[in-house]
Amino acid sequence: MQFILTTGLLPALLILMCVVFAMVEPRFVDGSNLLNVARQSVFLLLIAMGQMIVLINAQLDLSVGATVALTSVVVASVTAASSGGPESVLLGLGAGLLLGVVIGLLNGCIVAFWKVPSFMATLGSTSVLTGLALIISKGAPIIGLPMIFSDVLATSSVLGIPVPVLLGVVIAVGIGVFMSRTVPGRNMYAVGGNRAAALVAGIDVKKTVILAFVLCSVLASLAGILLTARVGSGEASLGASFVMLSIAAAVLGGTSLFGGEGVLWRVVLGVLFLGVLSNGMNLLHVSSYIQELVIGIVLIAAVAAERLKRVA
Amino acid sequence: MTANPLVAIRNVSKKFPGVTALSDVSFEIRRGEIHALMGENGAGKSTLIKILCGVHKATTGSVALDGAETVFDRPQDAEKGGIRTVFQELNIVPQLSVAENISLGSLPLKSGLVDRKKMLERAADALSGLGADLPLEARAGDLPRSSQQLIEIARALMGEARLLILDEPTASLGENESRQLLNIVTGLARRGVAILYVTHRMHEVEAIADRVSVLRDGKFIETLGAPMDEAVIVERMIGRPASSLYQHSRRDPGRELLAVSGLGSATLRDVSMSVRAGEVVGVAGLLGCGKSDLARACFGLHPIQDGGIELDGEQIAKPSPAGMLERGVVYYPSDRRTEGLVLGRPLFESMTMGSHRPAQITRKGFLRTQKESELAHSIAAELDLRPMQLDRASGKFSGGNQQKAVLARGRLRLAKVHLFDEPTVGIDVGAKADVYRLIDNYADAGHGVVVISSDLTEIIGISDRVYVMREGRIAAHLAGSDITEENIARSFFTAAPA
Secondary structure: OHHHHHHOHHHHHHHHHHHHHHHHOHHHHOHHHHHHHHHHHHHHHHHHHHHHHHHHOOOOOOOHHHHHHHHHHHHHHHHHOOOOOOHHHHHHHHHHHHHHHHHHHHHHHHHHHOOOOHHHHHHHHHHHHHHHHHHHHOOOOEOOOOHHHHHHHHHOEEOOEEHHHHHHHHHHHHHHHHHHHEHHHHHHHHHHHOHHHHHHOOOOHHHHHHHHHHHHHHHHHHHHHHHHHHHOOEOOOOOOOHHHHHHHHHHHOOOOOOOOOOOHHHHHHHHHHHHHHHHHHHHOOOOHHHHHHHHHHHHHHHHHHHHHHHHO | OOOOOOEEEEEEEEEEOOEEEEEEEEEEEOOOOEEEEEOOOOOOHHHHHHHHOOOOOOOEEEEEEOOEEEOOOOHHHHHHOOEEEEOOOOOOOOOOEHHHHHOOOOOOEEOOEEOHHHHHHHHHHHHHHOOOOOOOOOEHHHOOHHHHHHHHHHHHOOOOOOEEEEEOOOOOOOHHHHHHHHHHHHHHHHOOOEEEEEOOOHHHHHHHOOEEEEEEOOEEEEEEEOOOOHHHHHHHHHOOOOOOOOOOOOOOOOOEEEEEEEEEEOOOOOEEEEEEOOEEEEEEEOOOOOHHHHHHHHHOOOOEEEEEEEEOOEEEOOOOHHHHHHOOEEEEOOOHHHHHOOOOOEHHHHHHOOOOOOOOOEEOOEEOHHHHHHHHHHHHHHOOOOOOOOOOEHHHOOHHHHHHHHHHHHHOOOOOEEEEEOOOOOOOHHHHHHHHHHHHHHHHOOOEEEEEOOOHHHHHHHOOEEEEEEOOEEEEEEEHHHOOHHHHHHHHHOOOOO
16 A cells, blocks of 8 residues: 555556466466567657657657658668668668657747647648658558668567667666756756746746657657568558557656656556556457457546545 | 624634644634734635635634534535635636626526626626726736736625635735725725735735734734734734844945846836846836836846847847846746746755756756755755755745745856845745845845835835836836835826926
């Protein structure tokens, strides 16, 4: 009980869920399955962390899914046209991340300078980015990626830990430190918590908001790169589901939709919660239709329980 | 007159987990009297109000209405008993009209639809009963705060009101609006409505209250009748004899630090002002005269069209808050909740926000959280900020302590000009003294200090020179023995002799 009071419901729910799955389906606790959960959760983790940063600034980024899609198409085109040597990995990474920076700058500037509400700004850019992805790919998967791209970014391991998982962990630690221990990170909580007060205190509000959108888009692009490496082709249809799931994971982890509130490790738990839930249901052969339904109900119940507890 | 008082509060105590907010409070409110309730922040005034209007339940003790013991389980019960409350935070829906706001929650219906005609009639009646004149169909959000307050009072008086509780109704009103509100309050009392009037402003109590009850640290101290003696009331409130709030040694101002010349904007007309090192410059004026915009313009929060701002000899072409802070100019906003603090975050974050680099609490781009915490605590101790739990959310601190947290930013950097916008609005006597002490210290240390204030006593008490503003212009410039209430008040209304 004390544990729940101090840490919130989420950790307890996550543990409970793991215990139930482990009892019903022993394969769940198998080492390779747990690694699988981690491998599958990395993409959402990256995007949800970005979404958390934007939410803390009292903004919203609906374009993360389209960013994944466009990144996938661009990275696949660039690497497919490359020599296929080790440098093509760097080329793909560089092109994808640069694209993320550009998308983030555009989203951020539209919101900060033109004062377009981020909901509308990123809804609009979603459409633009999706359109670009379809134009570039002509609606078909882009194939012919060099083998080394997937080898390095999807299947290789360091000390038994898959490279994407390792990347996810390192970046999560980095974002955690950035948000809690640096001035720009702390400024984001101030800007999201009370924009007018942040301005009077001398914080560059516009720069802070733009930085948040850039970080979010870069993280989404990285997820797009890793996803492309995993599926081995560039697809304009990748990533759409990440928009809602990233918001869900962030809010499940206690991030406020109104800004100023959000802690990284909780968002990580939110991602794991969704990852374990879908993995467990897969092991139990629950149909994907029913999975959709269950995830929706569990989400609402978990957030409502957390709120009610806080009021009480 | 019946023998029973309208409301008798008998031995009321209220305990919250870990704190006793009220212990054994007893006093009576008579029909048609204006009963002031005073005490420092945290003395228990709010808790007592919340018990009277049914938001909280007393832990022990009772409240008798008309001699009959009553328990209010819900605010609606208190309302049925004729007890109405207007809180400091107004419950106005800015998008709705004045009339709709007055009827909020009790819209008159005709066959299931809103009866607009009746609604307008009702609103007109309610407002004329107050002697107030507001445009009934105007959007409430477009009206000044003083009008919004009247809307709340009109709504509170719908139906049969016997006790009207007003929680610091003049805290955000100017001198003129305050006077108008006090007139309305005395008018209501004459009609037989009892008023429980919570305020920090001593001259209002002297002007309108029949009696005043004082709370201190959750305990009832005394109910005092007329004639009111300010010194006695203050002594009861703070528990020791009050030394004069406004004491400062004579100062010799040095070089000019801030020079504003011919400033023009949407609300300012050809305003010139000079602030020298080591002096306190007061800016007085009625609400809407532009005095706050003058300070905001100097800080880059209010766009200017003409004129120039010169800081310590440097012409500032385009002032911005970040740029002015970097140059040592600090603006302390009047509305701490909307412009000073991040209410949902820990208080220390609001203290240090924007000041991490000048206060040198970063190392190689990372925050030195240990040093940040030490620095916040030492400044909090210096300003006597209470309670010293700086991890608590800003929104949970009282007005005076919130103000002290905002004032911290002047201590975290090398400042030379301080712009205080209504520095003591809504804060108690004790905190006021601390703020004045800080202002004096800054001036003594050779900083330039500007104090924008609607409180005349304050302006006269702490300023070395005073500018009076009217309709966006400087109407008078007073110094030395010319700084009198009469001179300032005259300039509120008439132009200065050329």
